[in-house]
Amino acid sequence: MARLVIFTDLDGTLLDHFSYSCAAARPVWEAAQAAGVPCVFNTSKTRAEVLQLQAAMGLEQPFIVENGAAVWFPDNTTLPLPPDARAHDGMRCKVMSIARADILERLYGLRSRYVFRGLSEMGLEEIVERTGLGRKEARLASQREFSEPLVWLDTEDALKKCALDLDALNLRLVRGGRFVHVIGACDKGQAMSWLLAVYQNAFGGAVTSLALGDSDNDVDMLAAADIPILVRSPVHAPPVIPNRPDVCITSSYGPEGWANAVSSVLSKYGVDIASQGKPE
Ligand SMILES: [Mg+2]
Structure with a gap:
């Protein structure tokens, strides 16, 4: 076997x-x-x-x-x-994947088109509140190297459009349990x-x-x-x-x-x- x-x-x-x-x-x-x-x-x-x-x-x-x-x-x-x-x-x-800095540069170029809140915009207290993690764990969660998690505050239609815009920039949008994640072509x-x-x-x-x-x-x-x-x-x-x-x-x-x-x-x-x- x-x-x-x-x-x-x-x-x-x-x-x-x-x-x-x-x-x-x-x-x-x-x-x-x-x-x-x-x-x-x-x-x-x-x-x-x-x-x-x-x-x-x-x-x-x-x-x-x-x-x-x-x-x-x-x-x-x-x-x-x-x-x-x-x-x-x-x-x-x-x-x-590509590095997080490259992902952030491409993603935040779309900032004016969609309503979302990215992890890189949040302080530690907000991450604790949104994840239910303790402060130590929230700090570890914020140490991202290849992706940007978002709280999506726009419509489902806008999310679909955003996925297409990201695709044109060779990025992907995937939905996790709490966040949608913007990642490279992986x-x-x-x-x-x-x-x-x-x-x-x-x-x-x-x-x-x-x-x-x-x-x-x-x-x-x-x-x-x-x-x-x-x-x-x-x-x-x-x-x-x-x-x-x-x-x-x-x-x-x-x-x-x-x-x-x-x-x-x-x-x-x-x-x-x-x-x-x-x-x-
Ligand atoms: Mg899961």
């Missing part, structure tokens, strides 16, 4: 939308780790946020940030990295596929990707995965995954739905989590 690699969104998927807790998923997560199944974060969060989260979970592993903009590896990774994964800040990094699916090829090299054989997400910004990742799982959100309807009638939607929300879905796939791969989790 092919080796399994899990790619998971964080907010609203592995982490509860409101509390940001992953407690409900932890036993299944730990069973996957113990069985040697890599579980890669693929998130709109920043490198600083993911590093802090991984430290709190006792993890040091590759991860994808800012909606597919970059793949980061610990400097001591044993994975066979291609030469374009360069050394940066004591880590290794494959960049798949997505979570491309980044996942690039990293999957690295794992394929490392394992020397076929690798099956199991991907989990809850929002529009997860659609590319879910569409590209071998096993796509939509985790149910308490705040919005599940997005449509084009050409994937096989997509499963969890019956439970967030980390509880994550745990049920992953434990069910793991058990097909012979990983027994019955004593640690509670399968659906």
Whole structure:
């Protein structure tokens, strides 16, 4: 059987939308780790946020940030990295986007046409208020390198027009759980596929990707995965995954739905989590 690699969104998927807790998923997560199944974060969060989260979970592993903009590896990774994964800040990094400064310059050129509020315009207190994060976490969330999250204050029609304007500037607009994100010409699916090829090299054989997400910004990742799982959100309807009638939607929300879905796939791969989790 092919080796399994899990790619998971964080907010609203592995982490509860409101509390940001992953407690409900932890036993299944730990069973996957113990069985040697890599579980890669693929998130709109920043490198600083993911590093802090991984430290709190006792993890040091590759991860994808800012909606597919970059793949980061610990400097001591044993994975066979291609030469374009360069050394940066004591880590290794494959960049798949343009820098944030370029994104801001293009985006704010459209300032007079649409009504929105960007993260770079907000002080720390406003970020705390809009995200529900603590001050320390909000500071980490503001350390963006490849994207600009927006609170959209205009109409849905204007959002569609703005997406077209951004497309002409080689930028993309994707909707997350709380913000719409302006990013370069990258997505979570491309980044996942690039990293999957690295794992394929490392394992020397076929690798099956199991991907989990809850929002529009997860659609590319879910569409590209071998096993796509939509985790149910308490705040919005599940997005449509084009050409994937096989997509499963969890019956439970967030980390509880994550745990049920992953434990069910793991058990097909012979990983027994019955004593640690509670399968659906
Ligand atoms: Mg999410």
